[in-house]
Amino acid sequence: MTALDALIPFAQTGRIGAARVGAQLKDVIAALGEPWAHGASIGADGLPYLYAYGSLEIATCQAHCQVIESIAIQTDLPTMEWPTREPGRAATFPGYPTYGDVLRTLAQAGCRWEEYEPLSLEGQCAIRVPASDVILVFEDADEFQLCNASVAQHRPHTCG
Numbered sequence: 001m002t003a004l005d006a007l008i009p010f011a012q013t014g015r016i017g018a019a020r021v022g023a024q025l026k027d028v029i030a031a032l033g034e035p036w037a038h039g040a041s042i043g044a045d046g047l048p049y050l051y052a053y054g055s056l057e058i059a060t061c062q063a064h065c066q067v068i069e070s071i072a073i074q075t076d077l078p079t080m081e082w083p084t085r086e087p088g089r090a091a092t093f094p095g096y097p098t099y100g101d102v103l104r105t106l107a108q109a110g111c112r113w114e115e116y117e118p119l120s121l122e123g124q125c126a127i128r129v130p131a132s133d134v135i136l137v138f139e140d141a142d143e144f145q146l147c148n149a150s151v152a153q154h155r156p157h158t159c160g
């Protein structure tokens with residue numbers, strides 16, 4: 001498995017298996033087991049609202065319903081960790097996919113993208129996949145490398 005194997009289906013669909021915006025964290029836990037890490041901050045119901053399975057990060061609403069509000073793949077590490085079908089067991093592969101490799105693979109997959117100006121700043125550039133609303137942010141090192149790919153719901157759901 002490579003970073004692109006994780007990335008391209010996410011870019012196309014905006015979801016990673018059970019992890020999709022609007023689903024509940026418990027649906028992901030049912031598929032992948034307990035998250036491997038969580039954020040230190042807690043929401044109104046005393047629960048963390050940031051969870052991670054290695055390089056897969058999930059943010060939920062800050063209440064007991066734990067509806068998923070955003071999903072990100074962090075690719076800015078030399079070695080990425082990724083959940084497998086076997087709960088708790090990680091696959092590992094190199095991070096930092098290059099701009100050229102990402103765009104070539106998106107094209108091979110027939111996945112259309114456009115420039116995303118709000119996050120195209122000095123030293124970084126961003127693209128958006130209209131079909132899924134996934135945004136990919138690249139940083140300029142020796143060449144442009146992918147930092148992360150993410151999707152978020154535009155209107156936070158109202159709990160309760």
Ligand SMILES: [Zn+2]
Binds near residue numbers: 061063066067158160
């Ligand atoms: Zn909620």
